[in-house]
Amino acid sequence: MAQDRLDWTEIGSASCPFNASVCLNTGIDANVRLETPFIPVSDLGINAATKLQMKRSLTCSVLNTEAFQEPAKQGLEDVEFTLVFGTHENYEYDVRDLSTVAPGYRLTTIPQTASNPPALDSRLRVPGGFVTVVLLQAPGVYFPKSVNDPMFSAHQAHIFPTSGLRWAADNVVGVAGCVDQYLICNNATGGCSSWASPEDLLTVTVSDNAPLIKSAADQRALDMLQYVLTSTSLQYTITGRGSSALAAQRALQSQNQERLSPRPWKEEVNTWFGVSLAKLQMSVLSIAYPTPFLSTDAFAAFPASSYTDQLCKMIKSREGGYTNLHWPGFIATLVVSCVVGAA
Template identity: 30%
Template sequence: MVSSGNFYVQPEYVHRRGWTNWNGNAITGGKITMTKDTAELLNIFIGIFLVFAQAGLWDLIKFWCFILNRRLRKGTTSAPRDLIFHQQQTVLRSRGSPVSLAIAYGKMWKTYGWSEWKIIRRTWPLIGAATLSFGIFLVGVPFITAWILLDNQGVEVLIRSPNCGFWTAVFTDTESDNAAMTILTNQSWEAVSYVDSCYNSDAPSTLCDKFLPQRRLPTFEWSATPCPFDVDVCLHTNDVPAFKMQTEMLDSHKDFGINAPHSDRIQIQRTTICSPLNVTRFTNITKGIVTGEEITGVYFGPVTGENYTFAVSNLEKLATSGYHLSAVSNYVANGTTYSSTFTPIKELTLTNADVSVIFLNNNGIPIRGIDGPITDPFFSATTPSPYDKRFYYPDSPITAIGCTDQYVFGNPVKNQWTDPLPAGTDWANYTKDWGLTPLQSATIATFIWALGQTGAIDRVIMGLETEALLAKKYPGVFAGFQNPISDSQWKKEVDYWFKNGLAKLQLQLISIATGPPDPKLPGLQNALPIISYGRDDLVDKICGWQKVYNVEFKNYHRTGFIVLVVIGSLLVLVPIPAQWIYTAFGRPDEDLSSWNSYEPLKLMGIVSKDASQHEQRNREHDEISTVVEIELLMQGQDNGGPPATEAAPDPAPQAGQV
């Protein structure tokens, strides 16, 4: 993972205890987060734990099979207790693992006849049970534990950083200004890097697919729309209508990772409309201070200290070759301007949207045509080069695009929505009667701060300048000439800026949760303590609910893990007092006496095992299991002939046995 700014969350900022991922409910979404090393170590202990749990379960199965088999052959009307019965009981009492029991029962089946139905009926069920137990605990349960309880739980984690807050860079002195500008520039570079990698490319990567909750925020298809400004300032023809870009209703949990159940979620939508502007009508050319210099100025409203909005000198292209991209903005709140870098003329003044104007100084860069001149309004070049007819010179040194940005907040629980309004709107006043939950209020507060920090289209240009120009990257500028572009390049540019704005919003929420890399930098201030004064619950909800993906961690399914531990512990512990529990509920003592009576047979089998194997090594007929030999001797049979199946009594209880 890229370890730059908002692209990396420090491991110490990750919550490592139980929590609920509200992708599901309280049961299915329960997680226990731990590092990968801890998870692997825990898996080893769980594997050992499962061995003991399987042994305990098998002891219970053998005990109850022993009792059931004895009950079925008890009394004069029951099936006789023949030699096979005693062999079954001996194996149940003496065989510790399901594998050894399955092998012993398999030998019985082989010895007494492969096709005998009564033999199959008396051996196959235990063979199947033993095989199933072995398969479940040595194959199935480890697979369930490793995949369903661990690997299938994803790598989403909660951020819990002590530096969480609403941090802002304050321009107060030279040192603070430098820090503030660095932070703002880095945020823009992070966003453009993310857009280039994840929005404009489908290549899989950890950054794009295993970091933010959504690789791309979902949007509607772009569409043509009327120009949002006065008709006099819009370059309004049928060929170049305004261009509308709009997100879907973005869910605070699903799209931004603010962890919350459905009842605590908020939705937000961004709409951006851009249109080429009629620069020619608002352009004035004046003489410069140098002989032969001409200043081309565009007058969309004055900026600080100047009457024009943007101006270039005809001598600038002699000093530098390359594009120059700049932006001005006017932010409004509740119908009045509260922050601006220019005072827009009435044709560009809006009270219900934030306005950005982006200027391109092409510096006379020739553009190679595809099938003739370039008629794109932002890169218009229709004058053929006298040196190479394939290239065309720009029609004007300055072109401009105007954009508006509006937002809608919604409460999906009660189907309540605001009107499309600028980011600086008093949203608390608009939503005061919605009956929001505390977490919904905290989420809206988080979004309001994030929108204020990321800004409109102009903030994308700030810090990036020409690096925000898509044509410079692709198809690119080579040897001072612009490679061929389409006649709708301006739409690609505003689409690129819009995506950068979305990426900045995604990353800003992570920045709020983690805080700045170095909160001690001069000029940084945390406004959250002031905003949340007297409301500690608000801080907890803002700073404790942000999710990201982090491949350095793993999650265990909390409910599944608890169930595994509880059931496994019971399987390990219950067999120890099983006989006492059996008698405590009034069960016959003779069942336990019979169970204990078969214990010496186990010892006899151990003692005679080697001798029995020696005696039968050279025999031509099939070898009979050690347990079968012992039983034959107990019943007075000669093991040189076929096994007998007459009824035989239970072994007498040994002295001192209960």
């Protein structure tokens, strides 16, 4: 049975998954790794005669901005420098000081894209993981006290006539790299996959001793799981939401951060991971499988287009005994109609 909430834990002493030369590795929360326990696919709402279980993880590490910093291109106004995370222009980010022009939080993501050869900086590539670069700016945001945090670091003192002493961010931009991964095991066989990217199809290794997939039900459950995982990485959790994806944004009044978690970067990563797990559960419920006694000749296992995907999402989840015709209600309506008509 599908669960209302999926739990996770923080893995202590997490290490940076990237090349050591680009990792900041300073501060208590410079590296944050979150993992779910093994979750039976039935807890996700997948009804299949299978013992498949999934573990989901997110690892975020604050990066050394200087490792990616290059001079701004000629002709670009107000650009202080450019951050380059790969060989394609999609991996470039022009950094501007917006404190006097457009104060407030700026949250941007640069996702890993499929290309051959890979365009993502080799220092950021993680085999079996999907990488998203997260950029956080807080121009013109003032904190009530200094902040010791790898992403929200603020020690620049400012005195205002009305609010008194306030603190501004130390850096014009903070950068982190996050890696989404998942792992599948089959409790019936003892077989497990390696950690994999939710954006890639899982390579199933056939083993006589402990196969991951042993039945058609196993395969159907795996197919559905891989389909819904593709839209649950950090990139899809943040994209389109901007600064509203930040928990800190909720306590920002004008340019004043009224309150802030004692460990804000860790709180943000936990919030995003929770949203991604909720998206995973909702995505499962958006897919309709055929009723067993109906023909599957015209049934498409998964939405083939955005249009059919939208149609599938309009289908409501019902229990097995549900019918769309309530006979007592129908008869009562018919009787009342006849009485009214006779009168």
